[in-house]
Amino acid sequence: MSLIIKNASALLGKNLDYVEKSLLEISKDGTIKKAHPAKFGRMENHKVSNFIDAEGYLILPGFINAHTHIGDSIGKDMAANRGLDAVHPVTGVKRKILEKSNPQHLCAMMRSAALTMMKNGITTFADFREGGTDGVTLLRNAIKDLPINCLILGRVEHYLDLQQIERQDGNQRRIKEKKLPDKIMKLAASLLEICHGLGISGANENTDSSLMQYNKLVSRISKLNCSKGNTKNLLLGIHAAESKNTVDFSLLRTGYSEVERIVKNLRPNFVVHMTQATDKDISLIANKNIGIIICPRSNGVLGCGIPRISRMMKSGCKIAIGTDNIMTNSPDIFREMDYIWKVSRSSGINLDAKSVLKMATINAAEILGLNSGCIKVGRSADFIFLDKTSFDLYPIHNPYAAIVHRANQTSIKGVMISGKFIDDSYL
Numbered sequence: 001m002s003l004i005i006k007n008a009s010a011l012l013g014k015n016l017d018y019v020e021k022s023l024l025e026i027s028k029d030g031t032i033k034k035a036h037p038a039k040f041g042r043m044e045n046h047k048v049s050n051f052i053d054a055e056g057y058l059i060l061p062g063f064i065n066a067h068t069h070i071g072d073s074i075g076k077d078m079a080a081n082r083g084l085d086a087v088h089p090v091t092g093v094k095r096k097i098l099e100k101s102n103p104q105h106l107c108a109m110m111r112s113a114a115l116t117m118m119k120n121g122i123t124t125f126a127d128f129r130e131g132g133t134d135g136v137t138l139l140r141n142a143i144k145d146l147p148i149n150c151l152i153l154g155r156v157e158h159y160l161d162l163q164q165i166e167r168q169d170g171n172q173r174r175i176k177e178k179k180l181p182d183k184i185m186k187l188a189a190s191l192l193e194i195c196h197g198l199g200i201s202g203a204n205e206n207t208d209s210s211l212m213q214y215n216k217l218v219s220r221i222s223k224l225n226c227s228k229g230n231t232k233n234l235l236l237g238i239h240a241a242e243s244k245n246t247v248d249f250s251l252l253r254t255g256y257s258e259v260e261r262i263v264k265n266l267r268p269n270f271v272v273h274m275t276q277a278t279d280k281d282i283s284l285i286a287n288k289n290i291g292i293i294i295c296p297r298s299n300g301v302l303g304c305g306i307p308r309i310s311r312m313m314k315s316g317c318k319i320a321i322g323t324d325n326i327m328t329n330s331p332d333i334f335r336e337m338d339y340i341w342k343v344s345r346s347s348g349i350n351l352d353a354k355s356v357l358k359m360a361t362i363n364a365a366e367i368l369g370l371n372s373g374c375i376k377v378g379r380s381a382d383f384i385f386l387d388k389t390s391f392d393l394y395p396i397h398n399p400y401a402a403i404v405h406r407a408n409q410t411s412i413k414g415v416m417i418s419g420k421f422i423d424d425s426y427l
Contacts, residue, residue: 001050002027003419006038008054009388011061011399014362014374016354018399022059026381030419035375056389057413058399060357061374062123062382063333064364066293067237067272067322069128071135073109074101075327084243084302087325089130089201090159094327098130103138110142117148117331120409123382123417124149125331126322126368128199128237128272132156132187136195147417149382151368153199153237154191158184160207179209185217192221197235200266202242203258204249211265235269235368237293238262241281242273243304257281263288270367272322275304279311286315291367294359297339298324309340310349320364333360337404353400385414 003026010022012035025034069087075097079086086093098106117125129135129152136154143150160178180188188198198214200206206214215236222233240258241247250258259281262271270291274281285292294307312319321340323331337356344351365373372380386403388396390411396402415422 002033004051005054005059006051008057008059008385009399010035010059010375011357012036012375014376016060016357016361016374016400024059024375024381026419028419030381031371032375032377032379032381035377054385056387058386058388058396058403059375060384060386060403061361062372062384062415062417063121063360064320064368064370064373065117065122065125065323065331065333066270066320066364066368067128067295067324068113068125068331069130069325069327070110070113070125070331071098071106071127071130071139072325072327073113074106078327080301080328084245084304086302087327089157089205094325097327103134107138107142110139111146113326113331114143114146114148114150118146118415118422119412120332120334121384121412121415122148122331122333123384123415124151124364124368124370124372126151126153126196126235126237128153128155129195130155130157133191133194136191140194147420147422149370149372149417151197151235151370152195153197153235154188154195155199155201156184156187156191158187159201159205160210178207180213185213188214188217189221192218192234197237197269200236200238200268202239202246203261203266204246204253208261208265211261215266215268233369236266237270237272238266238268239273240271241277242275242299243302244276247276259284263290269369270320272324273299273304273307274312275299275307277308282308282311282315282317286312286317289318291318291320291363293320293322293364293367294340295322295324295329295336296343297336298329300339301328306343306347309344309351313355318363318367319359320367321359332409334408336360341404353398353404356404357400381416381419383414383416384412385416386411387413 021038
């Protein structure tokens with residue numbers, strides 16, 4: 001039996017158009033069957049008895065947290081003052097914490113992080129999961145009975161040393177063509193059987209050849225899956241241009257920026273951070289239609305700067321939002337949007353609140369290939385119900401501004417995932 005939700009204000013379609021009163025119909029399978037402004041004066045004749053009168057609520061798409069590392073939830077703020085080196089995949093404090101932690105404790109902390117995200121209106125998150133197949137299994141166990149959607153991008157713990165370089169023609173430098181061993185490629189292939197793609201640390205931990213190997217592996221297995229009737233392509237993501245140090249290291253060791261090497265050799269679906277990206281880097285990403293996922297609050301904590309959102313938008317880049325490592329940052333999209341909007345405007349960038357909200361919804365869905373992110377027929381019914389009369393919001397004169405810099409967890413009165421309300425015990 002379908003569910004009818006009537007009389008709520010809502011943000012409809014890919015443009016998040018605000019309507020004062022809407023009518024939504026949710027099919028039994030959890031997809032949106034109807035979504036349009038209500039016809040005032042009469043109620044459409046529906047052969048259903050399951051109605052919700054949502055007068056006084058504002059319904060918006062569920063948030064998509066496009067980049068997380070929830071595996072380090074156990075180490076909250078343990079390296080808050082150490083900068084980006086704290087999360088280095090080989091030498092960082094994070095790795096030491098994960099290696100010394102009991103897997104059961106890690107699992108419990110990841111579960112807590114997922115619960116926190118649901119309470120904050122996050123209906124889907126994409127996680128870069130370290131630890132190979134064991135790491136993926138740990139995350140799956142942590143969220144196995146939770147309704148939240150999760151894209152798991154796995155990683156093999158194998159990193160190449162870019163100190164191994166050779167000179168060529170004077171000042172020109174290039175990385176030795178060192179490839180990943182067959183054993184590592186087999187591990188990566190086994191990962192792709194149980195997750196949604198690969199989340200690679202960065203270009204500075206890879207040679208050009210190893211980046212190309214990852215690209216070919218993901219492409220090959222995606223084609224194989226397609227031949228078996230699974231049309232869902234595997235995702236390929238990587239960190240890029242996060243700090244001045246990582247940018248300088250790449251130029252010193254290879255003669256090219258991280259982004260140049262990534263675009264040429266890896267060709268991912270998206271890159272993460274781009275905090276220190278140059279105009280050339282941004283243009284390369286835009287020209288190849290590669291998504292950008294920004295994590296400004298995490299970059300702020302780690303002292304990496306602020307991403308050049310205005311330049312990215314002017315270049316035609318599609319931008320989404322992630323909250324990054326829970327060790328350094330809370331998984332709260334409300335706070336992320338608020339930070340992005342205010343820091344951008346204080347820097348002289350005339351960024352509007354609707355554009356920021358799109359980063360947390362429709363943009364993220366398009367970059368990650370999700371059937372959610374907006375309230376539109378055929379999409380998954382992933383919704384947030386905000387109380388328009390809550391003290392923080394009332395009266396609402398600009399719904400986009402209200403959501404971006406006034407709404408918070410206490411404004412949420414309900415969260416729906418795939419057409420079903422999350423049990424009150426979660427919220």
